[in-house]
Amino acid sequence: MKFRFSAKIFKVGINPCVMVPPEITARMTPVKGYIPVKGKIERHPFRQTLVPVRSKGFRLFVNGPMLKGATVKTGDVTHFVIEQDFERKKRTARMNPAFRKALTSNRLLNVYTGLIPSRKKDILKYLNSLKTQEALLRNIDRVISQLRAGSVKKKYP
Numbered sequence: 006m007k008f009r010f011s012a013k014i015f016k017v018g019i020n021p022c023v024m025v026p027p028e029i030t031a032r033m034t035p036v037k038g039y040i041p042v043k044g045k046i047e048r049h050p051f052r053q054t055l056v057p058v059r060s061k062g063f064r065l066f067v068n069g070p071m072l073k074g075a076t077v078k079t080g081d082v083t084h085f086v087i088e089q090d091f092e093r094k095k096r097t098a099r100m101n102p103a104f105r106k107a108l109t110s111n112r113l114l115n116v117y118t119g120l121i122p123s124r125k126k127d128i129l130k131y132l133n134s135l136k137t138q139e140a141l142l143r144n145i146d147r148v149i150s151q152l153r154a155g156s157v158k159k160k161y162p
Contacts, residue, residue: 006032007044007088014067014079021067021079025055025087030063033089044087049074052090098129107145113152 012023033040033055040055040063051071055063065085067077077083108114117125128148135141 007086008032009084009086011082011084013082014072014077016079017064021072022064023067023083023085024058024061025063025065027062029087030055041090041093042087043090044085046071046083046085047075047077052093098126098133100129101132101141101145103141104129104132104145104148107149108152111149111153113149116152 008029010026010029012025014021014023016022030040033042035057038057041052042055042065043050043052045051046067049071051068051074053065053068053071055065058064065087067083072078075083105114108117117128120128132141132144132148135144
């Protein structure tokens with residue numbers, strides 16, 4: 006369901022934003038406290054997240070590309086059309102085939118899958134960020150030795 010509203014852009018610190026009317030956010034379902042939305046600011050499309058503000062409702066931060074695309078600035082009263090974004094996909098890090106092979110050949114796949122989700126995500130994000138194959142293999146060896154010793158660090162390297 007699409008909702009239309011107008012609001013004056015103001016700043017919180019250095020960040021431009023607007024308050025979304027509570028009668029609109031009351032008809033949306035927060036995900037972990039936040040509401041993913043898509044919509045338009047003066048006909049300029051955007052995807053953003055409504056952020057809760059203690060007892061004041063939800064705030065929509067208006068980033069630089071939104072301001073530029075809509076040709077608006079802080080202090081302007083601007084027209085918005087928003088709807089909850091149910092299509093937004095969770096970003097999951099993919100496991101590198103070399104890492105999977107190392108886990109299986111060292112019989113540590115069960116140890117890795119037993120880690121808490123945030124730790125597994127940290128490992129995959131770090132390994133995926135490496136630029137060279139040599140760095141990847143070197144760091145896979147580090148992770149394998151830490152898994153074997155039971156001392157996996159939260160952050161890598």
